[in-house]
Amino acid sequence: MIADLSASDLEAYGARIRADYDAFRARGLKLDMTRGKPAPEQLDLAEGLLALPGNRDHFTEAGDDARNYGGVQGLPEVRKLFSGALGASPANIVVGDNASLAMMHDSIVWALLKGVPGSERPWSKESEIAFLCPVPGYDRHFAICEEYGVRMIPVPLTGHGPDMDKVEELARDPAVKGMWCVPKYSNPSAELYSDETIRRLAAMKTGAPDFRLFWDNAYVLHHLTETRHEILNVIDACAAAGNPDRAFVFASTSKMTLAGAGLAFFASSEANVKWYLARASKRTIGPDKLNQLRHVRFLKDEAGLLAHMDKHRALLAPKFAAVTEALEARLGGQGAASWIKPEGGYFVSVDMTTGSASRVVTLAKEAGLLLTGAGATWPYGKDPHDANLRLAPSFPSLSDVKAASEGIAICMLLAAVEAEQA
Ligand code: PLP
Structure with a gap:
């Protein structure tokens, strides 16, 4: 747990995370996890619609x-x-x-x-x-x-x-x-x-x-x-x-x-x-x-509709798994954040400790990674705890989702270390 580290251990740990962040930023990626849009491959599943109703x-x-x-x-x-x-x-x-x-x-x-x-x-x-x-x-x-x-x-x-x-x-x-x-x-x-x-x-x-x-x-x-x-x-x-x-x-x-x-x-x-x-x-x-x-x-018919939705699931489930696996690998047991493992829908909701969500968004942006603005999930765009983040992995390719998730996890850790050091 980050909160349990001694001041010197926290400093050493923070330096490591900062190095990871700098390395991620140096990759110069351009990634976008902001909106729950279907990916082009999902739209392709309905390509047949465009020729209908023909003849x-x-x-x-x-x-x-x-x-x-x-x-x-x-x-x-x-x-x-x-x-x-x-x-x-x-x-x-x-x-x-x-x-x-x-x-x-x-x-x-x-x-x-x-x-x-x-x-x-x-x-x-x-x-x-x-x-x-x-x-x-x-x-x-x-x-x-x-x-x-x-x-x-x-x-x-x-x-x-x-x-x-x-x-x-x-x-x-x-x-x-x-x-x-x-x-x-x-x-x-x-x-x-x-x-x-x-x-x-x-x-x-x-x-x-x-x-x-x-x-x-x-x-x-x-x-x-x-x-x-x-x-x-x-x-x-x-x-x-x-x-x-x-x-x-x-x-x-x-x-x-x-x-x-x-x-x-x-x-x-x-x-x-x-x-x-x-x-x-x-x-x-x-x-x-x-x-x-x-x-x-x-x-x-309804069976056709459900079968079509299964095809979306086959494309989407690996992207959601990539997000939660990256968060688990980096943040598991650290006490810096909690997140859901969705069984449906288009989003992964993450809760940081109070006051850290907007810092994560800023760190991510500086590293080429666009996240939905902190506060967006609250009325008037104001999250009184500045804690909630919404991740939308549907649109980017699976390899981009994997890279973005790694980057998000690093930004979350860095924000948590900074909060602890403040
Ligand atoms: N309702 C919810 C909860 C959504 O998340 C979205 C899109 O993200 C919509 C509605 C938009 O629906 P529509 O495309 O039918 O306007």
């Missing part, structure tokens, strides 16, 4: 011409294909264009302007509104709240979802209108919300009658091991608890097919879907149904 194959199962306007809710065959993943009947699913983030954004803007089923007035007419934000969390969720003046209240994650005692207490405030949840392989902690957590979220008393869970199931099929973990169906849990309209569920094929040209989904209760479609049909005469058709032709 004048542009008719839907119902015989409609997918090239034309219309079909705001999305093709029934697409809704059927993703019904299992979304945990909703095809009637309660809306297919959007390529970004679920856009559907989340629109849902918040429409709630602000119009309210949601159960609202007494539009959210923007309240004197103040707030969202609960499990931390560490997804920076783009927080950016939507910041953009529209929704106050964010951080709530700690526990390893099996948010601290529910805190959530239940905070949700009693009528200003709290919603909560961000990434319930499966959470970004970035990779945790799974437990059944108990989901039941409590579904059943808790809320001060706002129109409280919504923004249930971003972005990593619903994104397993990194052979175990395809399942979590409780939130729509059913909310209905069973007498709160049928509580959950807005989102997902997309961004990390299944093409990140810039996939399909996004909204799933919820009948009333919420009706509400969503009433707004969406003012915004568009219909989504890109050729892309929907192309996805059905390419993936075929």
Whole structure:
């Protein structure tokens, strides 16, 4: 343990780590572990999509011409294909264009302007509104709240979802209108919300009658091991608890097919879907149904979808293993940091001792290694402990991930030694 070293041992050890750091920097590498983007080989897995639907194959199962306007809710065959993943009947699913983030954004803007089923007035007419934000969390969720003046209240994650005692207490405030949840392989902690957590979220008393869970199931099929973990169906849990309209569920094929040209989904209760479609049909005469058709032709059915996700796993799992192996090899038993071993999702979350995360990012940058800025996983970009780091190994090649992980581990050790010497 670094903390147990005598002053002279710490100095000798620090000199060794500094030499390792200088050697790493001298390699002049340019590495980027900042964003959870699919790698080109993953996008190649969906190359077949680009030729579809060819040969004048542009008719839907119902015989409609997918090239034309219309079909705001999305093709029934697409809704059927993703019904299992979304945990909703095809009637309660809306297919959007390529970004679920856009559907989340629109849902918040429409709630602000119009309210949601159960609202007494539009959210923007309240004197103040707030969202609960499990931390560490997804920076783009927080950016939507910041953009529209929704106050964010951080709530700690526990390893099996948010601290529910805190959530239940905070949700009693009528200003709290919603909560961000990434319930499966959470970004970035990779945790799974437990059944108990989901039941409590579904059943808790809320001060706002129109409280919504923004249930971003972005990593619903994104397993990194052979175990395809399942979590409780939130729509059913909310209905069973007498709160049928509580959950807005989102997902997309961004990390299944093409990140810039996939399909996004909204799933919820009948009333919420009706509400969503009433707004969406003012915004568009219909989504890109050729892309929907192309996805059905390419993936075929749920078995085809799962088999496709297995191919992603084969490419991604070695990269995640490279990160955790490098951290273990350099930092194991040192007490300088803790990290997760994700079984799904796109990130490795690392917790440094308080006050060291931003130093790691700076050291890494000076050595040619880009990391997501410290604080990004917290509302307003401010981690009060300056401890959390999010590593994203999906995009770089495996050899780059190996080099980057070695470099990150060295930077973490050096930051820990510096903190101990301060
Ligand atoms: N939600 C989470 C939790 C994410 O991590 C990401 C991308 O990293 C997204 C949503 C983006 O989804 P989409 O591409 O469907 O907009």
